[in-house]
Amino acid sequence: MNAKVVISKDLNKSTKATLLSVQFAVKTEEVRDSLSKIVKGLDGFFLLEDKNADRVDVLVLEIGNSPESEFQTISSLLQENVVETLFLTSARMTPDILLPALRAGAKEFFQQPINKDEVIEAFQKVLLKARQSDQSDASTTRLGKIFSVLGAKGGVGTTTFAVNLATSIQAQDKDKLVALVDMNILLGEVPLFLDLEAETDWEEIGKNFSRLDEAYLQSAMARHSSGVYVLPAPSKLEKETHLPAGFLFQLLRSMRRFFDYIVVDSGMIIDESYAKIFAESEAIYLVSILSLPCLINVRKLQESISATGVGKEKIRVIANRFEKRAQISPSEATKIIGTDIGMTIPNNYSVAMSAINNGKTILDISGNSDVARAYKKLAASLVDRAIERPGGVFRWFR
Ligand SMILES: Nc1ncnc2c1ncn2[C@@H]1O[C@H](COP(=O)(O)OP(=O)(O)O)[C@@H](O)[C@H]1O
Ligand SMILES: [Mg+2]
Structure with a gap:
């Protein structure tokens, strides 16, 4: 094939500057506050204010009183690529919530009250993965x-x-x-x-x-x-x-x-x-x-x-x-x-x-x-x- 992979300079630059957007769909105020504080202190992430954004890299969603319909929303958000990585949190940590949540595609489940270390570790994993995929994208994708x-x-x-x-x-x-x-x-x-x-x-x-x-x-x-x-x-x-x-x-x-x-x-x-x-x-x-x-x-x-x-x-x-x-x-x-x-x-x-x-x-x-x-x-x-x-x-x- 005569095609040649062209690595454009701009893509190379971006590997060093992975910046992921984060949004919270969290009703409990305390939980939202502690999450915001943690994320604001993390490099590589920023809180996306625009609620109409087409796409968000990380969404933290609180499961409320109607888990069934929430799991449906979760699946479609992930399937349509609106959300890249989904984390869940809930006041209850019972199997009837945990299992379907993980099946629907949630990556982590944060217990309440929020444990700072647990959250930081989960976000850092996401950042690492994004940086790796950015690097491979940079060498193969125009x-x-x-x-x-x-x-x-x-x-x-x-x-x-x-x-x-x-x-x-x-x-x-x-x-x-x-x-x-x-x-x-x-x-x-x-x-x-x-x-x-x-x-x-x-x-x-x-x-x-x-x-x-x-x-x-x-x-x-x-x-x-x-x-x-x-x-x-x-x-x-x-x-x-x-x-x-x-x-x-x-x-x-x-x-x-x-x-x-x-x-x-x-x-x-x-x-x-x-x-x-x-x-x-x-x-x-x-x-x-x-x-x-x-x-x-x-x-x-x-x-x-x-x-x-x-x-x-x-x-x-x-x-x-x-x-x-x-x-x-x-x-x-x-x-x-x-x-x-x-x-x-x-x-x-x-x-x-x-x-x-x-x-x-x-x-x-x-x-x-x-x-x-x-x-x-x-x-x-x-x-x-x-x-x-x-x-x-x-x-x-x-
Ligand atoms: N810079 C130009 N000077 C003189 N004639 C031009 C110029 N650019 C286009 N034309 C002529 O205009 C006509 C219409 O061009 P075309 O590209 O088919 O237009 P369109 O796609 O808008 O219908 C053609 O006869 C073309 O040769
Ligand atoms: Mg024409």
Whole structure:
């Protein structure tokens, strides 16, 4: 296999800084107080205040008067990976509580009143395990970056941008694994833009989702001569296939483990998990041209995306087909959309057109053209910046 394990510097750093979140679901005040005091005195842990957090590393739960229903909650918390490690405590330590608790997946049972040494020992075991798994993760796992590309309108150059962003990133560093995913169901054009015959699309992959590993993914995806792996959208409707809910999000999330960069031509979003995909993205590029209807769409899209909780700083507006003498200047556009234009890409119809018509990248058609230079500059800034980003455990709290 040509794949090479890339150990990114940011992951290495995180092995020294394992920091685990802790929450208490404890009703008895004294018990909560003594637990808080103990945990606050421990290195490697912090109390997570946010009760709506998606995930917590350690939860201490007090079993109250209805153990049966509590055990059900416990099982589902653990199964759905909301809680990594669960500790229980209860005023009663009878077998009818202890046994089902351990069966449900609890790691330790703290007696009351709380015994400090017992608690410290249990937490230290968790920390040790996390540090070990962090270390092995660091040597085997990438944490690729997703760049979502979205058009303000059809025809503004979204696919051109996605294709040339992915291939330009690859041109910056041949050793990186770069994927390009086409979300435009039925109307995906990515393979056409790159003159590729692809056999497998993501619907096919969805049918084999349980065996998603690096070797399968890379063999299923078509590889372009630039080095980029391409995953096309299904081009026909198959009535029989039912992909799991949130499948595209799960797929992209898994792909982060196998690829360094994943560029997504988002097209028309058809998966309910789009908000999650944006949240998981390093950046969301909103491709537009400097026309009034497009800019109004940009404003609406920015609002909808940030309403899902995605930070505004992640959204970057690309003014494609830019001409200096245009009727609307970047500063006027800024007034309309309320944010800065992130970048302009020069209008170069002949280069853009011959790229499409020959199934080639803009770099291949004319590496010195103004438009190729714009893509190179963008790709260079992304590849450099990515190395400096902190990652590891902190990715959950970004
Ligand atoms: N920088 C550019 N200069 C000139 N034309 C461009 C540029 N980028 C894209 N185009 C042209 O715009 C048209 C639409 O591009 P495409 O990528 O298919 O858009 P979309 O995916 O938004 O529908 C194509 O003819 C393409 O060649
Ligand atoms: Mg398109």
